[in-house]
Amino acid sequence: MLKYPVVILTALNLEYQAVRQKLASPQTHLHERGTRFEVGTVQGASCRVALGLTSKGNHSAAVIAERAIQEFSPLAVLFVGVAGALWDATRLGDVVMASHVYAYHGGTSEDDGLKARPRVWEAPHGISQLAAHVARLNDWADSTSRPEDAPQMRFGAIAAGEVVQNSRISAEAKWIRQHYNDALAIEMEAAGVAQAGHLNGAPVAIIRGISDRADGTKNSTDDRSWQPQAAANAAAFAIRLAVELAGEQEKTVVPRDDSAPSVDRLDRHVANTAHNSTVGIMAGSVTGSSVHINTAPEESGPLNLFAALHDFRENLTRHRTEGELDQDTYREALTDLESAIRSTGEQTSDSSKRAAMTLRRLRGLVVECPALMAELAPLIAAAGDRA
Structure with missing residues (x-):
């Protein structure tokens, strides 16, 4: 249902x-x-x-x-x-x-x-x-x-x-x-x-x-x-x-079990960022020159959502830089995203419900950008599951 x-x-x-x-x-x-x-x-x-x-x-x-x-x-x-x-x-x-x-x-x-x-x-x-x-x-x-x-x-x-x-x-x-x-x-x-x-x-x-x-x-x-x-x-x-x-x-709505990024996607992200920056890895280990990533979901769902929202903010800014979002839409979307991040961090009785509502409003702002819409769907589902 x-x-x-x-x-x-x-x-x-x-x-x-x-x-x-x-x-x-x-x-x-x-x-x-x-x-x-x-x-x-x-x-x-x-x-x-x-x-x-x-x-x-x-x-x-x-x-x-x-x-x-x-x-x-x-x-x-x-x-x-x-x-x-x-x-x-x-x-x-x-x-x-x-x-x-x-x-x-x-x-x-x-x-x-x-x-x-x-x-x-x-x-x-x-x-x-x-x-x-x-x-x-x-x-x-x-x-x-x-x-x-x-x-x-x-x-x-x-x-x-x-x-x-x-x-x-x-x-x-x-x-x-x-x-x-x-x-x-x-x-x-x-x-x-x-x-x-x-x-x-x-x-x-x-x-x-x-x-x-x-x-x-x-x-x-x-x-x-x-x-x-x-x-x-x-x-x-x-x-x-x-x-x-x-x-x-x-x-x-994407099922939660399918919302975790694949190893292949993480490998590409590491490869793309390792050229000229320091790569931070959570829940993983480094042996010699090999990077081992633990892809099992963390037990702390709220922390996963909190981190995912910060990642989404970076992608939102990138799409603005690439011209896929106009300045007014970006400004409104960023305001909603910051509100959702604050609500997620509060972890009060009604904060999850407020975060879900804000993310659904944000979805309406980025509807012209399919990549952001696809990334936002599991975040809305995760926020709704916590409400």
């Missing part, structure tokens, strides 16, 4: 039930502060999902999202539910995943009007790429739908505010469409979840089914009939994405 689940959060019970019915044998998981989650596996897959209800609004969504991240150290956080479309081109029942999120209520009120000062969060590159792949596969929607009625997957901006938008002609509606005219949908939780993910290093995806047009028809009979379908469509895509995320985790 995979160690890290995918967290799925919803604001409404209708949305919660749309996800829950796709889980096998969900079990209650109670947070120490009373928040209830249900943890189950996706039917027919090994993907674990931790499902939670946030209630409406960015503030409550942010609090519950951070609580879920700290509790489960998830592969990703998916916020799933319904939203209103801002433009007629987006059909009712279609699903929108946020390429970026606008917190549109930021602004300054001046004599000549209200000036927009939004906060913006971009979706992490890796999860956006995976979602686009799932959309291209086009096997996520309810198979009973006729082709012409099947929901379409759309990627674009989502606007998140603090009030229900249900007018096309109000001053605020016109202001939103003027300043955020690339936004496909509008809702009330994405900004809070995106901020929680940003602060905790967890990838976040906002996935919304379109149930209304935010044009005065919300809460009509037509809207109420579309809400369950839109929620079901968003849940279907989210579950499909969660399964793909779990599949990628299975591919990257």
